[in-house]
Amino acid sequence: MHAERPLLSGLLSLLVALFAFLLAVQQVYNYDIWWHLKTGQWIWQHKEIPHTDPFTIATANAPWQPHYWLSDVLFALLLSLAGINGLILFKALVIALAFLLAFHLMLRQGVNPFLASALVLLAVPLAQFRFLLRPHIFMFLLSALFFWRLSVGSSAQKWYLLWLLPLMALWVNLHASFFLGLVLAGCFCTESLLQTLYPRYSREHRLPSPAFLGPLLLLLAAITLLNPFGLDLLRWILTDFILKQVTQGTITIEEHAPLVWGEHPGFWGLMLATATSFLLAWRRVRFFHLLVFLATSFLALRGVRFIAVATLLQVPLLGYNLQAMFDKLPAKIYRPSFRLQAALALPLLLIGSLFLFQQAFAEHKVYRFGLGIQESRFPKAAVAFLRRLDPAGNFYNTWALGGYLLWEWPERKVFWDGRSLEAQRRLAEQLEATSHLALGPLLQRFDIRAAILSLKDRHMAAYFRHAPAFRLAYFDDQALIFLADNALPPEKRETVRFFEHILPESPDFSYLASYAHSPVALRVEEELRHAVRLAPQSFRTHFLLGFFLEVTGRRGEALDQYFAAMQANPRLAFIHYDLGHRAGRLAIRLQQWDRAARLLREALRFQESSEFLFLLATALYQGGHTEEAEQTYQEVLRREPQQVASLVNLGYLYLDTGRFQKAEEMQRQALEAAPTNEAALFGLALALQRGGKREEAIQRWQEFLAKHPQSRWEQKARAYLAQLTAAQPATR
Structure with a gap:
């Protein structure tokens, strides 16, 4: 031993x-x-x-x-x-x-x-x-x-x-x-x-x-x-x-x-x-x-x-x-x-x-296993945009971005960097305490003609957004870039298109809905499409365009943009913007079952959700993948045994595959949880009829019509009931 x-x-x-x-x-x-x-x-x-x-x-x-x-x-x-x-x-x-x-x-x-x-x-x-x-x-x-x-x-x-x-x-x-x-x-x-x-x-x-x-x-x-x-x-x-x-x-x-x-x-x-x-x-x-x-x-x-x-x-x-x-x-x-x-x-x-x-190394963790650089964490594209323009004067930068800018753009000095110098901490306190009106002279002292900010730097973003001399020229998932009117020579400035209506630093994107039917709707859409062209690998540009297209009624185009957003940054899409719910439901409404299933599978990698599983099962069922849909509905019910929608849908799946007894059991369970549920009553009556239980099927059809006389399935229910009442009972 x-x-x-x-x-x-x-x-x-x-x-x-x-x-x-x-x-x-x-x-x-x-x-x-x-x-x-x-x-x-x-x-x-x-x-x-x-x-x-x-x-x-x-x-x-x-x-x-x-x-x-x-x-x-x-x-x-x-x-x-x-x-x-x-x-x-x-x-x-x-x-x-x-x-x-x-x-x-x-x-x-x-x-x-x-x-x-x-x-x-x-x-x-x-x-x-x-x-x-x-x-x-x-x-x-x-x-x-x-x-x-x-x-x-x-x-x-x-x-x-x-x-x-x-x-x-x-x-x-x-x-x-x-x-x-x-x-x-x-x-x-x-x-x-x-x-x-x-x-x-x-x-x-x-x-x-x-x-x-x-x-x-x-x-x-x-x-x-x-x-x-x-x-x-x-x-x-x-x-x-x-x-x-x-x-x-x-x-x-x-x-x-x-x-x-x-x-x-x-x-x-x-x-x-x-x-x-x-x-x-x-x-x-x-x-x-x-x-x-x-x-x-x-x-x-x-x-x-x-x-x-x-x-x-x-x-x-x-x-x-x-x-x-x-x-x-x-x-x-x-x-x-x-x-x-x-x-x-x-x-x-x-x-x-x-x-x-x-x-x-689960998907929701910030760190990723492997070698190299996690590119989605750094403003590489934004720095490349700023370097290409090479504005005159100096630029302001968010404190945390300074070290990366030092490394990526060694020819230029940064405003400040990520080192916790006492002088930088005092300056941070001064900037925080200074009103937007007083920030202008402070930054002019350093000849600031451009700014590259992280999206979380909302205090300085608000200043540059409202400063008369600055306009937003670029944004993506990592950074915003503002340029002063005198930052570029006229020939270069003519090549830059500025954003007047988009607020990419805002966590609330619902403001875009107010533009949907306004006189500037076309201008807003042009800005959003320009943002996508500038930063095609950005989640945010695709997502904002997708949301705007959705609220203006172009759901198919919106879904395309949501998919592009998902591919650009799945973590941001599903953890921070809940794209699984928004785009998953949209794909199902558009009856794009395979795309819905693909998107919801990706969402489940980041967030274990019974709702995502239910939507995935529905997309699989409607897309003809009944075996996988059945397993997914069963997984939902294992987590939430009384989830009515899954009980009802699984019952209909059993009906479609000829398992009438199981279909009946599912609909009865659904009615125990929700006694007046319209879809469950209809499904139970249909399961009884197809399973040969004529008398109870008649009772259930009558109950359905009594409880839901204005149902969208009222005509079908009457037709099924007529079939049963017209048929003669079997004789010995």
């Missing part, structure tokens, strides 16, 4: 590392990576570390402390050698190593390998939302290395702790999260002090003495000064990195938000489970572990940016405590053999990892 364990541990290590690696292989979707790459390139080209802002016009030469400078240089070099795909794989490798360390730390501490691997497999998806291509990836690996070295540190191996010194020197130049190393070392020193003061506090091994650890902690603190910014960096970490506000002016940084109950339920579960395990295993609890748990929980509660590293460090704590609890169980309790554990656990771990992987 023991001979098999190294092989088994190797297999489980491979499973854990591969799982974490694959969950970190995500297409680039975060804006910050672009200004990080630009910073790395700048440092490499200039052979110096900037202390002031070299990239923007609004905060030019403002103080800046790129504490991640070494990460940015490394990223830029890797990009030049291996491209963006190489960067993604490097990030995945760093994250996989971090979680592999957490797994092996549990094995080192005697945790059952199946328990350890299960805990890590459950933990990785909780941290996945922070697997971004940014310098903080080094926080995972370095905090895991620190925690490993401190957790296994003993008086006999105290000199191995000196490896923390070069790690800290590296960490302090890679990312500002190096303070976590000091926190972990401080927790370890506190446990050592407790062991010295209270000899009864004993564990499996003796810890190094405070006389050794105290100077080590001081050395670690001193090494944090080995950065280009000295004490200023430590001040910045305390005031900005840990205690930074979530929203300042027009800048909202979601990762700085505190953790609230109900959000990130998986991490709440982990934190509560770990806290409970400390209570249940209190006799074997290490004070170091308890302090680490309290510190990481505090950081995670303070800001969601720390949830991932808290998950990484708390999982070994939970594993250690659970193993301590299992070890305390009475000997008479049955303990399966190691072979039996392997036979049961390995298939479950494999199946579980496949399920978790599928859930991790």
Whole structure:
């Protein structure tokens, strides 16, 4: 049995590392990576570390402390050698190593390998939302290395702790999260002090003495000064990195938000489970572990940016405590053999990892598995449009877009970018507090003649829309572009058609209905068609044109545009604009059954909805796919057994396929839920008649005519009733 364990541990290590690696292989979707790459390139080209802002016009030469400078240089070099795909794989490798360390730390501490691997497999998806291509990836690996070295540190191996010194020197130049190393070392020193003061506090091994650890902690603190910014960096970490506000002016940084109950339920579960395990295993609890748990929980509660590293460090704590609890169980309790554990656990771990992987990259998630760039997240087409025009003067841009613009248009400086500089935060507050009337002189000071805005930047979009000198020249799913009257020479300006009536930044598109029968209806339609020509790959342009065509009565053309919108961005179509309901019902009304089925199948990928299933079943039924329609109706009824429309339609399907008894059963169930339902009464009478139940069929036809004398099926019902009453009953 023991001979098999190294092989088994190797297999489980491979499973854990591969799982974490694959969950970190995500297409680039975060804006910050672009200004990080630009910073790395700048440092490499200039052979110096900037202390002031070299990239923007609004905060030019403002103080800046790129504490991640070494990460940015490394990223830029890797990009030049291996491209963006190489960067993604490097990030995945760093994250996989971090979680592999957490797994092996549990094995080192005697945790059952199946328990350890299960805990890590459950933990990785909780941290996945922070697997971004940014310098903080080094926080995972370095905090895991620190925690490993401190957790296994003993008086006999105290000199191995000196490896923390070069790690800290590296960490302090890679990312500002190096303070976590000091926190972990401080927790370890506190446990050592407790062991010295209270000899009864004993564990499996003796810890190094405070006389050794105290100077080590001081050395670690001193090494944090080995950065280009000295004490200023430590001040910045305390005031900005840990205690930074979530929203300042027009800048909202979601990762700085505190953790609230109900959000990130998986991490709440982990934190509560770990806290409970400390209570249940209190006799074997290490004070170091308890302090680490309290510190990481505090950081995670303070800001969601720390949830991932808290998950990484708390999982070994939970594993250690659970193993301590299992070890305390009475000997008479049955303990399966190691072979039996392997036979049961390995298939479950494999199946579980496949399920978790599928859930991790579900359609509604923002991240996508794979290499390359998630193009739909970035305003590539808008930047290309603006570059082609090359307007005079400077341009204003939404703060979050700045880094991408720096990368895509290196010849031009941006107004500001995604770096959270103090000067940019103050400017954001100023812009937010400034009225639209006063914004003009402020922007004129920077010679702003164009603007590229995200669709969420409604404050500035409202300003440019109402500014007399600016007009909307372009929009798609990612950006709006406004141009000033003096931005282009006359010959170029004549080639640009501006939008006067469309409000693409508005989440409410119903305003277009007011234009449907107005004098400007043709002008609005021309603008919408021009928008489609400008941005043919945009969901928004096709959707707005489709909606306008629908409200003007051209439903067939509208459906064509809805299909084009769906193909351009299915996620936006079905999650944010509910195109499944709108276009699905429209296709059914137009009796385009195959198109309706195709659209509704796509909608179901993003949103499991009984209504979508019902509409899909109806489209399949009307399109002649009775077998699949029957299965789909049955799935609807499995979810909602009393859904009348599905009961009625399934009853008619059984009628059409000659299963009269089943048709009768379905219609009776429908009438139990809705006793006067017109379609159910008609269907039941017809099922009885075709099933040979003459007397009851006559009664049901009479009941139908009594309850629904004005029914559209009244003539058919009378004809069926006449057939029955005219026929002679069978004689023996």
